């Protein structure tokens with residue numbers, strides 16, 4: 001099938017994820033086009049659109065969100081999945097509110113009537129020496145809140161990207177194509193976890 005990977009990056013980790021994901025989709029016989037959202041690609045005419053962005057300031061990078069906003073009409077009609085590259089993967093609860101982890105993806109889920117059928121977080125990388133002064137200050141504060149020091153670290157794992165691609169393809173046939181505009185009510189009453197268990201049993 002024809003796949004578009006639309007992404008943004010500031011320091012290159014998301015680009016690394018995109019390159020690997022492209023290869024993994026191609027290894028499985030798919031035709032992949034990779035485009036930066038800053039070049040404003042059209043999502044029309046693809047069988048699957050993958051949205052990829054790093055998390056900055058507690059959410060998906062705003063360049064991706066702006067692109068989604070601009071192309072919402074077309075994106076509603078295309079099966080879509082996403083990955084977000086982040087450092088605070090586990091997430092936490094502060095004073096009854098969810099922070100970090102998959103909660104970072106909420107704006108991306110809320111942006112659509114027909115939400116992405118699958119999405120996950122991929123471990124990011126941080127190298128204080130490569131950051132701009134302003135970004136270094138922000139990241140120092142970010143790690144202070146988590147009770148950690150800002151230092152070079154990598155949570156990136158090829159296995160996570162492989163799992164993302166495998167699961168996206170596994171769920172695509174069923175979830176990706178099943179729920180269309182105007183049918184979202186049907187999705188609300190559906191036992192997704194039972195279907196996931198059934199699909200995963202086919203993996204053996």
Ligand SMILES: Cc1cc2nc3c(=O)[nH]c(=O)nc-3n(C[C@H](O)[C@H](O)[C@H](O)COP(=O)(O)O)c2cc1C
Pocket residue numbers: 008009010011012013014015054055056057058059085086087088089100123124125126131134135136138139142
């Ligand atoms: C200014 C700044 C803010 C960030 N904010 C967050 C954040 O809120 N949550 C998080 O998990 N990671 C945060 N990160 C970490 C990035 O998501 C991580 O470094 C990622 O690998 C960057 O991807 P990129 O190289 O594609 O730009 C931040 C990084 C920077 C430099």
